[in-house]
Structure formats: C-alpha cells, structure tokens
Amino acid sequence: MTPGSGAGVVLISPDGSRLCYAIRLHFLASNNAAEYKALINGLCIAIELGATRLYVRGDSELVIDQVMKESSCKSPLMTAYCQEVHKLEDKFQGIELHHVPRRDNDVVDFLTKLATR
Numbered sequence: 722m723t724p725g726s727g728a729g730v731v732l733i734s735p736d737g738s739r740l741c742y743a744i745r746l747h748f749l750a751s752n753n754a755a756e757y758k759a760l761i762n763g764l765c766i767a768i769e770l771g772a773t774r775l776y777v778r779g780d781s782e783l784v785i786d787q788v789m790k791e792s793s794c795k796s797p798l799m800t801a802y803c804q805e806v807h808k809l810e811d812k813f814q815g816i817e818l819h820h821v822p823r824r825d826n827d828v829v830d831f832l833t834k835l836a837t838r
Contacts, residue, residue, distance in 0.1 A: 728759035729832025755796035756781035
C-alpha cells in the first residue's frame with residue numbers, strides 16, 4: 722500500500738441516524754491538513770445529501786480557529802484549505818463549528834485509523 726494519511730467523517734441526522742466515512746488520503750498529510758480534508762469532504766457529502774444546516778465538531782482547535790477567523794493561516798496550503806471551506810459554507814443556510822477534545826471524538830479517530838490500513 723502506498724503511504725498516505727486518513728480522515729474520518731461522521732454525519733448525524735436530526736433523527737440520530739449516523740453515516741460514517743473513512744477517507745483515505747493518497748498523500749502524507751499533517752494532522753491539520755487531514756483535519757481540513759475531513760472538514761471539506763464532510764461539507765461536500767452534506768451538500769450532496771441536501772443538508773441545509775450543520776453543527777460541526779472538530780478536534781483540531783487550530784483548524785476551527787482558522788475557519789472561524791480567530792487565527793490566521795501561516796502556510797499557503799492551510800490558506801487554500803480554509804478558502805475552500807469558506808466557499809462550501811456559502812452552500813448552507815447555517816453552519817456552526819465547535820472544537821471538541823480528541824478524547825471526545827473517538828469514532829472519528831477510529832475511522833481515521835481504518836482509512837490508513
């Protein structure tokens with residue numbers, strides 16, 4: 722298997738149904754790059770499913786802060802990822818992003834590990 726990284730996405734509907742995605746990234750990615758890829762993929766999936774409002778939980782405080790414009794992006798790659806998120810945000814009537822501790826994001830952690838196997 723070629724080296725790569727993984728990302729996980731869990732979408733939960735208003736009725737509590739869960740859709741879980743293990744995303745294989747075919748390149749080595751930093752934790753924050755993988756977090757951005759998970760967020761971007763999650764937003765794209767939500768758009769395809771017809772979601773209009775999202776409550777997003779992520780365990781990268783840096784990524785959440787950058788998207789919420791509370792901190793600036795230091796690298797061109799993170800800037801590009803952040804801009805892509807902002808383009809996708811416009812497709813929703815409402816979106817909230819919140820940081821959660823990694824220990825509270827264990828399902829996504831499992832999916833990320835599953836994607837790299």
